[in-house]
Amino acid sequence: MKKIDLVIIGGGPAGLSAAKMAAESGLSSLIIERNFKIGGQLVKQTHMFFGSEKQYAKTRGIDIAKILVNDVLKYSDMIEIMTGTTVVGLYKDKVVTLLKDEKYIKVKTKAIIIATGASEKVLAFEKNDLPGIYGAGAVQTLMNVHGVLPGHNVVMVGSGNIGLIVSYQLIQAGVNVLCVLEASSEIGGYKVHASKLKRLGVDIKTSHSIKKAIGKDYLERIIIGKLDDKWEFIEGSEEELIVDALCISVGLSPLSNLLSMIGTEMKYVSYLGGLVPLIDENYETSIENVFVAGDVCGVEEASSAIVEGYLTGLVVAKKLGYIHPNYDKLYLDFKAQLHNLRSGPFGEKLRRGLEEIMR
Amino acid sequence: MNKKDVIICRCEDVTLEELHNLMKEGYTSFEEIKRILRVGMGSCQGNTCGQLIQRELANFTNTPINKVVTHKVRPLFAGVKLKSIVKALDDES
Numbered sequence: 001m002k003k004i005d006l007v008i009i010g011g012g013p014a015g016l017s018a019a020k021m022a023a024e025s026g027l028s029s030l031i032i033e034r035n036f037k038i039g040g041q042l043v044k045q046t047h048m049f050f051g052s053e054k055q056y057a058k059t060r061g062i063d064i065a066k067i068l069v070n071d072v073l074k075y076s077d078m079i080e081i082m083t084g085t086t087v088v089g090l091y092k093d094k095v096v097t098l099l100k101d102e103k104y105i106k107v108k109t110k111a112i113i114i115a116t117g118a119s120e121k122v123l124a125f126e127k128n129d130l131p132g133i134y135g136a137g138a139v140q141t142l143m144n145v146h147g148v149l150p151g152h153n154v155v156m157v158g159s160g161n162i163g164l165i166v167s168y169q170l171i172q173a174g175v176n177v178l179c180v181l182e183a184s185s186e187i188g189g190y191k192v193h194a195s196k197l198k199r200l201g202v203d204i205k206t207s208h209s210i211k212k213a214i215g216k217d218y219l220e221r222i223i224i225g226k227l228d229d230k231w232e233f234i235e236g237s238e239e240e241l242i243v244d245a246l247c248i249s250v251g252l253s254p255l256s257n258l259l260s261m262i263g264t265e266m267k268y269v270s271y272l273g274g275l276v277p278l279i280d281e282n283y284e285t286s287i288e289n290v291f292v293a294g295d296v297c298g299v300e301e302a303s304s305a306i307v308e309g310y311l312t313g314l315v316v317a318k319k320l321g322y323i324h325p326n327y328d329k330l331y332l333d334f335k336a337q338l339h340n341l342r343s344g345p346f347g348e349k350l351r352r353g354l355e356e357i358m359r
Numbered sequence: 360m361n362k363k364d365v366i367i368c369r370c371e372d373v374t375l376e377e378l379h380n381l382m383k384e385g386y387t388s389f390e391e392i393k394r395i396l397r398v399g400m401g402s403c404q405g406n407t408c409g410q411l412i413q414r415e416l417a418n419f420t421n422t423p424i425n426k427v428v429t430h431k432v433r434p435l436f437a438g439v440k441l442k443s444i445v446k447a448l449d450d451e452s
Contacts, residue, residue, distance in 0.1 A: 086437050088435040099443070124375060253409075261433060
């Protein structure tokens with residue numbers, strides 16, 4: 001059995017930052033990444049980030065990914081990276097089982113940081129499985145990673161930041177975005193993203209949703225409708241649109257299945273996107289030496305995931321006896337950064353959600 | 360709405376009609392429904408259908424969604440060939 005002190009599950013912003021900070025403290029780790037390359041969802045995000053300089057604000061997501069990957073590669077003697085590898089089992093005695101190219105591998109570890117991120121939510125409507133219906137994140141991957149257009153005439157469902165940003169990127173790629181639908185009476189994302197779309201003439205229809213998709217072998221048309229204050233379709237408000245792709249962007253839910261598998265205490269918190277683990281102030285779950293970082297314990301921005309990664313990497317290293325020379329200063333700094341990122345009116349629901357999962 | 364055309368679980372091709380019929384028969388927990396319809400047992404392991412079924416159960420049983428228990432996740436999380444497990448055992452001994 002392979003033995004390593006720290007296993008980090010997920011090679012996105014949280015996992016990479018955790019590995020870097022652990023290595024800086026003197027602790028070696030193994031990063032396990034399901035995708036063929038590390039960087040997480042940042043590798044497809046061509047827009048610039050907000051936040052402060054410490055979380056690489058005003059830098060494009062793809063460039064932040066490069067910075068984080070390079071940081072990790074600098075410690076190639078301490079950080080082992082396994083890509084194309086899926087965690088298939090997690091056990092209470094801290095054995096992690098992996099599958100890589102049909103090879104089943106067992107790893108015994110002392111601490112685990114789960115940084116698996118989140119997955120896209122879906123909607124239930126008629127013919128919701130027709131080819132041409134995508135998650136907005138999937139469309140972003142198709143376009144920005146693989147260079148493939150999802151269609152020529154697209155409708156976006158959901159006006160959160162992902163829906164707004166992907167709509168804008170579709171237009172940049174030459175796609176006609178007919179409209180953005182938003183079930184709520186208000187636009188979900190930041191005004192700056194919504195304004196960019198409005199300037200390009202894209203209609204953001206609030207209190208509207210997708211009613212059904214139509215098509216034989218692939219998506220050909222959709223029926224949309226207006227919603228009343230109980231989110232029921234208003235009769236007679238239906239409208240038919242000719243589209244060849246539909247993007248669903250109705251939020252993310254934390255990928256917390258592995259935590260459920262190992263039996264950590266969990267709670268469903270809608271403000272955080274779904275089922276999340278209870279954590280203490282250092283992101284340790286109810287099982288000792290099992291930590292979480294990033295969207296898996298509440299859906300936020302990549303900037304928060306980076307800082308949570310740094311924080312857990314720092315704390316785990318100390319618990320295993322590797323104390324960073326600047327531990328106290330860094331600890332306070334990471335805590336302050338997280339506090340700042342969650343301040344203001346947009347962070348209110350998040351702050352309430354996080355209060356609910358504190359152990 | 361034609362419930363036959365609303366797909367709840369893509370992995371196992373389960374429709375909203377099948378789910379509603381089962382709930383009407385009295386199966387109102389995720390674990391029971393999983394055992395009959397195989398929801399949550401396909402390649403995505405409940406990541407897609409989980410929240411949809413949770414909402415349907417919440418509406419049907421008139422329970423707040425945060426009180427609806429989802430399924431227990433167990434290893435193995437993805438398909439692993441017996442050959443691979445045997446090979447790993449051989450390598451260990």
